[in-house]
Amino acid sequence: MHKEHWLKSELDQLKQAGLWRSLRSVTTAPTGRILLDGREVILLGSNNYIGLSVHPIVVEAAATTVQKYGTGASASRLMSGNCQLYADLEAKIAKAKGTETALVFGSGYLANIGTIPVLAGDGDLILSDALNHASIIDGCRLSQATKQVYRHCEVEHLESLLAQSTKFRRRLIVTDGVFSMDGDIAPLPEICALAERYDATVMVDDAHGFGVLGETGAGTIEHFGLENRGVIQMGTLSKAIGGLGGYVAGSAVLIDFLVNRARSFVFTTGLPPATLAGASAAIDVIRSAPELRQRLSSNVFLLKNALVESGFQLLPSKTQILPLILGSADVASRFAEVLLSHGVYAPAIRPPTVPEGTSRLRISVMASHTTEDLETAVKGFVAARAATQIDSSTHPKQHD
Numbered sequence: 001m002h003k004e005h006w007l008k009s010e011l012d013q014l015k016q017a018g019l020w021r022s023l024r025s026v027t028t029a030p031t032g033r034i035l036l037d038g039r040e041v042i043l044l045g046s047n048n049y050i051g052l053s054v055h056p057i058v059v060e061a062a063a064t065t066v067q068k069y070g071t072g073a074s075a076s077r078l079m080s081g082n083c084q085l086y087a088d089l090e091a092k093i094a095k096a097k098g099t100e101t102a103l104v105f106g107s108g109y110l111a112n113i114g115t116i117p118v119l120a121g122d123g124d125l126i127l128s129d130a131l132n133h134a135s136i137i138d139g140c141r142l143s144q145a146t147k148q149v150y151r152h153c154e155v156e157h158l159e160s161l162l163a164q165s166t167k168f169r170r171r172l173i174v175t176d177g178v179f180s181m182d183g184d185i186a187p188l189p190e191i192c193a194l195a196e197r198y199d200a201t202v203m204v205d206d207a208h209g210f211g212v213l214g215e216t217g218a219g220t221i222e223h224f225g226l227e228n229r230g231v232i233q234m235g236t237l238s239k240a241i242g243g244l245g246g247y248v249a250g251s252a253v254l255i256d257f258l259v260n261r262a263r264s265f266v267f268t269t270g271l272p273p274a275t276l277a278g279a280s281a282a283i284d285v286i287r288s289a290p291e292l293r294q295r296l297s298s299n300v301f302l303l304k305n306a307l308v309e310s311g312f313q314l315l316p317s318k319t320q321i322l323p324l325i326l327g328s329a330d331v332a333s334r335f336a337e338v339l340l341s342h343g344v345y346a347p348a349i350r351p352p353t354v355p356e357g358t359s360r361l362r363i364s365v366m367a368s369h370t371t372e373d374l375e376t377a378v379k380g381f382v383a384a385r386a387a388t389q390i391d392s393s394t395h396p397k398q399h400d
């Protein structure tokens with residue numbers, strides 16, 4: 001045991017810096033109200049944006065599939081784990097995304113860390129937005145390519161880096177579609193135009209766009225009308241889709257390449273068949289039930305307006321992710337704790353998830369919230385502000 005003293009002292013340092021992370025126990029499905037550590041609270045920290053993880057059609061599809069196939073795939077997809085349900089799911093993803101085909105991975109994290117290193121290697125350049133998700137950052141770290149980070153959503157900076165990139169064999173621009181902790185949307189039309197001018201490939205991580213953005217809920221590319229621009233669309237089945245898994249949608253040759261080269265595809269077990277059936281059903285519901293997206297938008301409108309009217313200044317998000325910047329990790333943790341004591345759960349997001357000095361509450365809205373849930377939540381925010389005496393009407397520090 002004594003050999004582990006250093007672990008404890010590092011954890012103590014995390015605690016002192018307000019960066020301690022611990023697990024809470026949830027004993028209900030992720031809807032507007034959950035039981036958290038045995039207590040009912042309003043949930044403002046879930047990605048189950050349109051409630052598909054508990055949608056009757058999705059649950060039924062998963063339940064009948066688990067009866068037929070059992071609980072697990074038992075092998076990697078290239079061995080005996082390629083359940084025929086993958087074909088249907090991948091066809092649905094490709095259709096929604098307007099691509100030739102698609103490939104499902106075990107998670108979004110695995111999709112990013114497997115795809116980026118095989119798309120860009122030694123002699124290539126990766127250009128990555130400063131606020132990209134950790135799984136993109138880790139994918140870049142695993143790549144042998146040169147990496148350059150451009151300032152968040154700043155196309156001028158991206159262009160200046162592209163203009164100096166002629167010595168590289170290939171260029172890959174990678175960006176979140178909807179930024180997971182800021183809720184803003186990447187300027188994809190401008191990024192695509194630059195990519196065409198400088199002969200670069202664009203890869204977008206649509207984890208928070210699929211199911212939410214666009215006329216049919218197909219995501220960020222549909223939102224901007226950028227189908228047919230050759231963007232590689234990566235995403236996850238774990239957020240609005242309500243299940244688990246990641247995907248890459250693109251050309252058939254790209255997908256063949258990934259099947260042969262992406263290590264996080266090759267060396268891991270396939271997803272449980274019930275998860276595949278649930279995701280397929282969820283994608284059908286996204287298309288057939290636009291009212292879920294409408295309810296989400298009206299809930300976003302309601303909560304955002306109520307918070308702003310109560311004097312809270314949110315980051316200018318255009319999506320269901322509403323960030324309230326509080327500054328230091330310690331302050332954000334305290335605010336979240338007091339908020340929780342008032343029955344509202346919006347977790348504090350601290351470094352390294354967000355840059356130093358921009359710790360925040362990431363408030364995420366769901367279609368399943370009732371008006372009463374949202375009104376009660378706002379009262380909780382007001383009470384937490386009073387109790388912590390935090391001035392949330394100004395941004396202590398913006399990231400750059």
Ligand SMILES: Cc1ncc(COP(=O)(O)O)c(C=O)c1O
Nearest residue numbers: 107108109133135180207236238
């Ligand atoms: C932008 C983004 N990309 C990728 C992921 C990883 O997806 P998954 O949870 O399916 O591993 C997440 C969320 O965790 C995310 O927010």
